[in-house]
Amino acid sequence: MAVNAEQRGPSGEGMWQRESRARHFRERAIKIVLAACAYVSVLTTFGIVFVLLFETVNFFREVSIVEFFTSTTWSAAFANPQFGILVLASGTLLTTLIAIAVALPVGLLAAIFLSEYASPGLRRWLKPALEILAGVPTIVYGYFALTFVTPLLRETILPSMTIFNALSAGLVMGVMIIPTIASVSEDAIHAVPRSLREGAYALGATKRETATRIVLPAALSGIVAATILGISRAVGETMIVAVAAGNLAQLTANPLESVQTMTAFIVQVASGDTPTGSLTYNTIFAVGSTLFVMTLILNIVSYVFVRRFREAY
Amino acid sequence: MPRETFQRELDQLVEEVVELGREVESSLGTMVEALQGQDGEIAKREIGVDSRFKERGAEIDEECMVLQARQAPVARDLRLVYTVQAVTNHLVRAGTLCEHICHAIVETGGADQDSDLSATLSEMARGARSLFGEGLDVFESRDIDRARDLEAADDKVDLLYSEAMNLVVNPNKEESGSPEWRVRAALMVHYLERIADHGVDVGGRTVFLVTGERMESAMRQYRERRIDSDED
Amino acid sequence: MSEVSGERSGIGRDQGDQPSPAPKTEALGMKTENLSAFYGAFKAVTDVDMEIRPNKVTALIGPSGCGKSTFIRCLNRMHEVVPNAYAEGCVKLGDRDIYARDTDPVTVRRRIGMVFQKPNPFSKSIYENVAWGARINGYRGDMDELVERSLKRAALWDEVKDKLKKSGFDLSGGQQQRLVIARTLAVEPEVILMDEPASALDPVSTQKIEDTMAELKERYTVVIVTHNMQQAARISDYTGFFYIEHMNDPGRLWEFDETDKIFSSPNRKETEDYVTGRFG
Incomplete structure (x- = not known):
């Protein structure tokens, strides 16, 4: 050649x-x-x-599209079905809020610790260990919520709680997405150049001042992206809510009661013997579309946010 | 070694300076010959060299300036460029003085002379020429140990200078030469002394080039070093 | 802190005076004794004794990897920010050993500021970039005035006075570097360390930084690491040459002298080879 x-x-x-x-x-x-x-x-x-x-x-x-978005009752499987997506959406919203309330602070603080405070040796094994959590099958989390968290809460501080409830499902879902938020945030924080930290140190800033007032703002877009990714996972999460949240389609803001999320409904219908082409069968596509649009919006928001606030460092 | 082009340019610069110096030295040789024989014909040969030397000197100066602009020399390179400029100046000036002397020889060709003064002049001329040559040798070889000897040789020329001046002021009664010649002779004595000084200065500049120190302090060091080594 | 401050008061000193013409202010000098710097088991710099004169610009030159950057980072305890890195020996600011057991590196760095190779403005507005350091150090005076004065001293005021609210990233590289200098000045340090501050900049920006430096030494002691020997020759009063004689040896301070001396007739052959570009 x-x-x-x-x-x-x-x-x-x-x-x-x-x-x-x-x-x-x-x-x-x-x-x-x-x-x-x-x-x-x-x-x-x-x-x-x-x-x-x-x-x-x-x-x-x-089904009227107006009814779909305004009705406050969801009874897809009954003789006289009512299709109020708000009911399922509220279930999703409730569990997601609880999950984020757990995962965001814990995940973010974990990320700060890993990136700013942990020694390189500790970071080297702690971060993969955290990421393993993300690999646990969600069905395991579901039974963990149902057979451990719920009984624990009922025996200790919340005896009035029903067996199937939004709180346990949300809490465990939060634990599930901690690794996502922590890992992605940690990447964002770690990607803030050392020169920026050194610039702060050189002005006589302490480690805490540097981490919270220079590094975090610089990593903000990445942290927001991590949070939205976490929310997306929570919204789309199925097994935990199907197992632990109760599958009772009711419009409620009380986390101690049973709720049904959109994903849980789809599982319920898809795993039952609903005939193909029936109205009930078609509802899962309507719910699926709603879910799809919601996640799409979240992704677009995250994309726009990341673009607008991206730091050149 | 990095900066090869630059190094080549520096080497070439030094070569040009030495070449110019050798030409001046050869003119000085002719001058000595003319002075010894009071031969206007020989002296005539050197009329006009001055402008040639000055031209060459200006060329070297210009090259130095360009080198400084383009290469921003520092340390030994800077000392070299600086020394080259100074040495060139000494060489050109010695050349100018050489032509002046030759002029004087031509113009006083047939005049009456004072033989004692004439002899002293010749001796001085030989001394000045050899000093000039040695200064140039020191520059060419950068053998600064020899720079010491220049001062001793210069002392000898200075001695002849005093002697010649004495003869100018107290002329020999029998053959005092014409007044015009006497005045010219006084000038020539002065020129020769200056030529010798230029030779010493070329050596002194070389000491600076090599050590980075001025001649005076360098000389002091060398003297002290010699004493030290004698004691060993 | 009060022991370190010497004759000057804290952060708000000479508050209210006009930045130009800058009146000369006595800064503190520095001194290192047997200073060695390590990265874990690797010794990067060994036994440096150097006296950094007050209100002078001291340049540190030398081939890459000879330890000059490591050395300058030891001068404000920035070296130890790198994991496993540490220094041995003594570094004094005035009479005070900044490596003394009871000295907090954070207070050291407020007294001895640093400007880095790559401009590193914070992801904040131009105003906040300058104000931030002073604020975290408890500055209580007129912040607007401090920001203006610092930007003027860094020769950036005229270029940014109409866009103080804009992000520091909107500036050019050279402006960013002057912003970083202004930010450092706002904390009113004694000494300003600069680690190749102009190596990433174009010639015009470099010239502006160099001009700034000539004014800085009126009030501060300046130490600068530079790969640009002409820059060292132009701006510094003293020059230190760092050199590694054999591979894997730690870097040493090979020669330290007045800049005039280093660039006209240095004492050591290696120094002369380096400054004339005959190195290697």
Whole structure:
């Protein structure tokens, strides 16, 4: 392959072009393979969205869209069904709020500790250990909530709590997303250049002043992204709420009672013997679409936020 | 070694200076010959060298300026460029004085002379020329140990200077030479003394080039060092 | 703190005077004795004895990796910020050993400010960048006035006076570096350490920083690490040459003298080879 001295000169031109053509072909081939892989995933996504929308449209042929967004009753499986998405949304909102209330402070403080205070050795094993938490199957969390957290709370401070309740599910969900928030925030905090910290130290700032007033603001966009990622996971979380929150579709703000989230409803219908094409069957697509739109909005908000507040450092 | 181009330019600069110096030295040789024989014809050969030396000196000066602008020399490089400029100045000035003397020889060709003074002049001229040559040798070889000897040689020229001046002021009664020649001779004595000084200065500049110290303090050190080594 | 401050009062000293023409103010000098710096088991710099004269600019030069940056970071205990890094020996600000057991590195760094190679403004407004350091150090005076005075001393005021609320990142690299200098001045240190402050800047910005430095020494003691020898020659009064004789040796202070001497006739051959570019 090597072009040696004899092959150079006018007679070498042909060589060059042939080799160039062969290489050109290989370049094109690899590009096509790569593009195909990229398009497969994009097309799959579009396919899913298309099916969702198609079935959702079917659903709204039979159910008023106004009723869907305003009714305060959800009784999809009953003889005279009512479809108030607010009921399921409230369940999702309640468990998510509880989860974030747990995960944000704990995750953020853990991230600050890991990045700013932990020794490199400690950080080296503590961060992977934290990330392992994220790998625990959520069904395990669900039974942990049902068989450990709920009895514990009932026996100690909240005897009035029902067996299936939003609080336990939310708390355990919070524990579940701590690693997400902590890990992503830690990455953001760690990515703040050392020069910025040193700049603060050089002015006589203490470690705490530097961490809270220089490093955290600089990492804000990353922290917000981490939080939104956590919220997305909480909103989309299924098994914990299906197992521990009770699947009772009621509009309530009381965390001690049972609730049904949108995901839990989908599981309930999908795992039952609902005939394909029936109205009840179609509801899961309507709920799925709502869920999809919610997560989409969260992702867009996070994207916009990250873009607007990104620090050049 | 990095900065090879720069180093080459510096080396070339030094070469040009030495070349100029050798030419001045050769003019001085002619001058000595002319003075010894009171030969206006020989002296005439050196009329006009001055402007040539000055031109060469200006060229070297310009090269130094360009080098400083482009290469921003420091430390030994800076000392070299600085020394080259100073040495060139000494060389050109010695050349100018040489031409003055030759002029004087040409113009007083047929005049009556004082033979004692004439002899002293010749001796002085030889001393000045050899001092100048040695100063140039020191610069070329950067052998600053030899710079010490220059001062001793200069002392000898200074002695001749006093002697010559004495003869100018107290002329020999029998053959005192023409007044015009006498005045010219006084000037030549002065010029020769200056040429010798330029030679010593070239050596002194070289000491600065090598050690970074001025001649006077360097000389003091060398004297002290010699005493030390004698005691060993 | 009060022992360190010497004849000057704290942060609000000479509050109210006009920044220009800057009246000369006595700063404190520094001195190191047998200073060695380590990264874990690796000794980066060994046995540096240096006297840093007050109200003078001291430049530190030398080949890459010879320990000059490490050394300058020891002067305000910034070196130990790096994990496992530590220093041995004595560093004095005035008469006070800043490595003494009862000395808090945070107070040391307020007295001995630092400007880094890469401009590192905070993700705050220009105004806040300057005010922040003074505020955390408990400055109680007129903040607007302090910000203006500091920016003027850093020769940045005219360029930013109409956009103080804008982010520090909106400035050019050279302006950012002067903002960092202003931020350092706002804390009113005795000594300003600069670690290659102009190496990332264009020639015009570099020139402005250099001009600023000439004025800074009227009120502060300045130490600057630079790879640019002409810069050292232009701006400094004293120059220290750091050098490593053999591979894996720690860096040493090879020669320290007046800048005029270092750049006209240094005493050691290695220094001369380095400043004339014949190194290696």
